[in-house]
Amino acid sequence: SREGNHPDDYSRLTYKKLLEEVCRCANVLKSKGVQKGDRVAVYMPMILEAVITLLACTRIGAIHSLVFAGFSADNFAERIMDCGARVLVTSDGAWRGEKLLQLKVICDQAMAKCAQKGHNIETCIVVAHLGRVMSPTGTPYNVNKTPMQEGRDIYWHEIIPEASSSCYPEWMEAEDPMFMLYTSGSTGKPKGVVHTTGGYLIYAATTFKYVFDYKPNDVYWCTADIGWITGHTYVVYGPLANAATSVVYEGTPFYPDNDRFWEVVDKYKVSQFYTAPTAIRALMKFGDDLVTRHDLSTLRVLGSVGEPINPEAWMWYYRLVGHEKCSIVDTFWQTETGGHVLTPLPGATPMKPGAASFPFFGVQPVLLDEAGKEIKGEGEGYLVFPRPWPSLMRTLYNDHDRYETTYFTKFPGYYCTGDGAKRDADGYLWVTGRVDDMLNVSGHLMSTAEVESVLTEHPSISEAAVVAKPHPVKGECLYCFVTTNEHGEFDEKLQKELRQLVRERIAPFAMPDVIHNAPGLPKTR
Template sequence: MVVPGSQHAEDKMYHPPEGLQKDAHVPDFNCYLELYKKSIEEPDVFWKEVASDFYWKKPPTGHVLQYNFDVTKGNIYVKCMEGAKTNMCYNVLDRNVKDKNLGERVAFYWEGNSPDHHVAITYSQLLGQVCRCANVLKQMGVRKGDRVAIYLPMIPELVYTMLACARIGAVHSIVFAGFSSESLCERILDSQCSILVTADGVYRGEKWINLKQIADEALEKCKEKASATVKRCLVVKHHALRIKSGDVSNEPQTPWDAACDVCWEEVMGQVSEQCEPEWLDAEDPLFILYTSGSTGKPKGVLHTVAGYLLYTSLTFKYVFDHQPDDVYWCTADIGWITGHSYITYGPLANGATSVLFEGIPVHPHVGRFWEVIEKYRVTKFYTAPTAIRLLMKYGKEPLQKYDLSSLRILGTVGEPINPEAWHWYYEVVGQKRCPVVDTFWQTETGGHVLTPLPAATPLKPGSATFPFFGVDPTILNEHGEELEGEAEGYLVFRRPWPGIMRTVYGNQERFENTYFKKFPGFYVTGDGCRRDKDGYYWITGRIDDMINVSGHLLSTAEVESSLTDHGAVAEAAVVSRPHAVKGECLYCFVTLKDCREFNRTLVDELKRQVREKIGPIATPDFIQNAPGLPKTRSD
């Protein structure tokens, strides 16, 4: 690894502020290099030191990490802390309350869609609510290994439910509450969930979304496609508790089936705040999270207990240089991996105080983000380049109304950040005193794999800089040959780290074919990468049929399939087009069947069809008539 020193006009380095280095966990680049070397050359020693901060009902019996990345040598596998027994929920809650005396510390400041809706939740309160939810799930028949689908907005009950699953050994499958009934149905069936947890609805800005109706439609689709797996539906009356206006008579009605639906508020009041954790094997599953696949069908990425605990806790601690007095805010939705790792598990494992945000950046005004930062004196702020580009459009004036002096570190996630957005973030939001940690990682990696450390790494706008501890990257050409020095090609990893995915749920063959078959011996990210003369890594974009829209990966095949399901469309092709805010957007070409007319009405129908089948995030920006699409030799 090259030690950064020289500067070039095209990639100026920004060195960490001296004030951060005094108390930082990794205070300078030499310290980073020493720890990185230890993590690669002595992984057992390195990760056992990390593990020593957590509770183990039974310690591991072998090496911390065991693995095979070479498909030619047998099945791909990764094992971490084999032989150990522990519980994720115990480590992120009970350990903080009982062992670290943090019961009265605020775990979450929940901030609703409206600034008038907010609540502070301490670690003790969080533990009590999680235990209640765990007892409710057990009363509903949920046992260790059962899958629970969660389709909730960004409300405290979402955190209660996922941690309750972790406490009793159930496997949660959270579905982003912006997905359609078809997408929810597909995920429920693939993971064979027995319980669905949802809410009556949610406001996104001024728009009311009837989640319960979407959930009911999904369950009906499940019955049509297969024997019903969901036995009961636990429903949070989120809307009733936090009404938008005083006049409830004008509010939408919630559909209700007494034979299936269970009211959250009623059953939570009938159970105990005590619930013994289920002690799990280190490699027992923790959760399934679906991510788009290049073949169209989403992949159920499976993460396990011990390795995910170690990795999310350490990446959060070091990448955000977490300190006891911090107030941390990640603006992601827990429906995505960023929310799993860096709203729930990573921060709670460190006893952090976080903001849990239900709203959107521009409601009820375009300064909402800055208002929340001032309100809670946020010190570490983690958001997506899409949000930064959106807020850039409104200029500096909305920021100048609020005091952002509490900020110490800024972070970005979801997509490479363009230099213009990086400079605005650094200079305007961070006032040239807050380092920007531009993190690269995936649903599959569980946590950051390429990232700066704020007090240690000189920054280059747009670069993810260097690997995190235990991560061993290299760049390959098309022939699988490793490229040295300054190079560009496929980003791959030589070895695992504790938080890497274990398989695709129910489909080990797809797991191996997707990530390991192309270059035996390496995990293939699916991303292109450039390494510059100073050793910095730059992500250049997807190399498969995926498009990154507002930080969310979408499969071109899945969108094409949605378009061709329309009776007027014979063929469809979907490509990426640059977008000033989203980074990329969907540009769709459609070939119509004979005698069908291409007009505005049809375009609207096609956009609506994609929204209904996948979700609003997949809505095409452009649909163009293409009387004939070019074919490859295989078509």
């Protein structure tokens, strides 16, 4: 089921219809010259065409590279050029709450930036989404406002429905790349994480089945955006590989009211619900009656993903949303791991609020100290893995050296997560957070270096240092120290310009909460 941004906007798609649409889209991609191994860039809201596009790529052996539709044109252009995509699939725009996102305009800016650097997108397929949904104001969107470049841009509805609904799948080796997804790197340049066809799919399917205890006739809903690994594994591939019935939601938790999540759970009789601690903490502020006024009795398993969940939020989730009868699965994993690596299993693992608990089948976690010595029993250290599992990333796109350096050189013989963890007396694992130059804002991972380099682009700034500051809702937020040069005046105007710069260059979620004037920054020799 698809639940739109507006409560009156919803639709359903059967597996048979999905297959037909995927084949049509696959045939169109092939007609545009897309072949096995080619990359296809995707910049989409949470609409069914996004799922169809990903599956169409996979069906013909093309490698989809989907970028979260909250990223800036600069970021998107960098990712398009890095993977060398010639075809782009997007939509004219989308509503998020009461906010209009002009996605095609951002894509146009990104394509122009690519062209300046000598990389041309040959085909841009555009879903005309805005004209078919309810706008928050009630006035229909003027579809003619969308800029379309003749010869390059084509509307989805003008080509996809005419294509054949049968498309023979491309046979793939288990180790052939299936898709790539960019994640923030500590040196600032994003990393194109590559997942493979056999290993990724088997692990996505297996973790989905056991971690959510999915049974026939259940209704599953993961609130994650398709732009993140959670959306790839637990909105698209995991549920579909298990023939699950699931909800795909386009809006926010706060529109039209702060009880939208609970309204949707009630509307579709959801049995498994998977969301992020940052959403839970935000919803806790609004009073219990927003939850209790809805019938949530169908819920059986509640999931948490994106960052460690604080015990207070866990208890609220358990008591109020789960009526003290749901299992809570606090799942630890990464873009790089492809699926859950540490998680409780519902009904099988006695729960401890805030603990990622135990490894999934076949996964071996180890804690190491700074010197690389294993910490046995109780203790805290670097979370690493001495053996792979099927969905561990195989490489970074076009940069295998960086893959080895980033993940395998700190502790030779181990995959290093970049996270710290502690083991308690009962053997439970608790993830404590990042131990490298990365921070986690509302479940979005980003690097301090990435933000620092954007801040120093400003003509008034000579140096910048970015650190994480605890935040009651986001978990962490950005605290930025900046040093101005002789022309720079540290005032409200400069702070506003710096926030806007980060917003434009990276994304709105990366905007600093605090910008601190530091006339001199300490250095190490």
